[in-house]
Amino acid sequence: MPIQRPADARPVAAHVFRGFNGLIGHEVVSWRPGFVEMRLAVRPELCNANGLLHGGVLMTLLDSASGFACTFNDTATARRLSVTLAFTTQFIKAARDGDTLTILGAWRPSASQSTFAAETEIYDQKGDLIATGTGTFRYLKGERSDGMLTFIEQKAAD
Numbered sequence: 001m002p003i004q005r006p007a008d009a010r011p012v013a014a015h016v017f018r019g020f021n022g023l024i025g026h027e028v029v030s031w032r033p034g035f036v037e038m039r040l041a042v043r044p045e046l047c048n049a050n051g052l053l054h055g056g057v058l059m060t061l062l063d064s065a066s067g068f069a070c071t072f073n074d075t076a077t078a079r080r081l082s083v084t085l086a087f088t089t090q091f092i093k094a095a096r097d098g099d100t101l102t103i104l105g106a107w108r109p110s111a112s113q114s115t116f117a118a119e120t121e122i123y124d125q126k127g128d129l130i131a132t133g134t135g136t137f138r139y140l141k142g143e144r145s146d147g148m149l150t151f152i153e154q155k156a157a158d
Contacts, residue, residue, distance in 0.1 A: 003104040003121050008032050012076075013150040021064055024057060026103065028068060031076055031149055034107035036068040042099045053095040053130075058122060062133030063087060065105030066118035070137065072149065079147025081140035085115065090132045093124070100125040114139055 009030040016022070026040040040061060048054045063084055071080045095101060101122050108117040115138050122130040 003035075003106045003119060005030070005037060005104065006032050006035050009035055009037060011152040013152050015149060016146070017064075018146055021060065024060055024064075026061055026064065028149065029102075031068065031072070033072070033074050034069055036065050036103075036105045038065055038068070038103040038105070040101045040103065042095055042097050042101065044097045047097055051096060053097075053099070053101075055089075055091060058091065058095070058131045059087070059089050059133070061101070061103045061122060062089060062105075062120040062131060063135065065103045065120045066133070066135050066137065067105075069105035069120075070107045070116045070118050071139075072147070076149035076151070077147075079144045081142050081144060082116070082137045083140060085136045085138050087133060087135035092129045092131055095122075095124055095130050101130060108134075 009032040012028045012031050015028045026038050029037040029039050042053050046053055046057045067082055071082050101124055103122050105118055105120045108119055110117050117136055120133040124130055
């Protein structure tokens, strides 16, 4: 079943990614506990020799969305450390330079206190499914120093 954007997902101000994620150039669009929506404008330097978005970029997006959906506290003011234990990716359709991708990540129930599961999906600007991923992750002790999201307050409709 496709991941649905929850009605209470809130818009997020620009988040600065660190390390390798900072090179990809994706952005967080909205967040709520257990869900994240991200976006990426595909650029030529992210494509492979065939002119298609590199599979490693797609896997990075899926993994990143999993972490964002599952590691922030309820107010998004602190982020737990985590690592990926296992991740399965399905490539469905190619993405190309100029495409705008939407990445959805969602927490899935787990009986464990030390691990969590997540599902992710990537869609292009036409709404076509590009890739999916499911993963198992382990929480680590501590929090990230860059672990905070800032919400954008929406203006009330007139």
